[in-house]
Amino acid sequence: MNIQDGCTVRFWTDIWHPKGRLIKAMGEIGTQKLGIVRNAKICDVLVDGDWRFRRCRDPNFQALIANIKELQVQLVGNYSDTALWWKGEDSYDDRFISTTTWDLIRVRRDRVDWSRLIWFSQGVPRFAFITWLALRDRLSTGHRTSQWGSSSKLPLLW
Structure with a gap:
């Protein structure tokens, strides 16, 4: 001040x-x-x-x-x-x-080659974020959660 x-x-x-x-x-x-x-x-x-x-x-x-x-x-x-x-x-x-x-x-940090594919002016931020997570291999997929010890198979209710 x-x-x-x-x-x-x-x-x-x-x-x-x-x-x-x-x-x-x-x-x-x-x-x-x-x-x-x-x-x-x-x-x-x-x-x-x-x-x-x-x-x-x-x-x-x-x-x-x-x-x-x-x-x-x-x-x-x-x-x-x-x-x-x-x-x-x-x-x-x-x-x-x-x-x-x-x-x-x-x-x-250095700019990565694929940044223009994900972050562009007309892109939907939600989709860009999910795509960014996929490229960084950070999505919580069934394969990944099975490595954590979680079962990816849901029990059948019928």
Whole structure:
């Protein structure tokens, strides 16, 4: 998150801190111990450059407070907060691009020769999937289930 005015970034549930969501890091009890309601925004907690926390003797929360104060967040009233999307190694962008995200999370493999026979624009996805399973020898056929110890013969009821 790129914090500007702090009016859209939630203190507890948004990922603005290096620890991630503070509600997960500190638990629900954190709202009581620090005196900050669960749906508070950054601008509600950071007023005139000063963080407004309730005094707390818990060492875990004292460490969190010190960590937050080290970040030196400064609010700029004229600009709105923006979400940043990961583009790669230490690079972020304010626009979400699905192809970039897909390339970051997928595992690239070599294209197989038969892929155009299965996956094409007018193909029915259900049939393409079943054909793909057949080519990969992953269908649960009678021969295959017999190898698992299952009987493929059904008893006659008449």
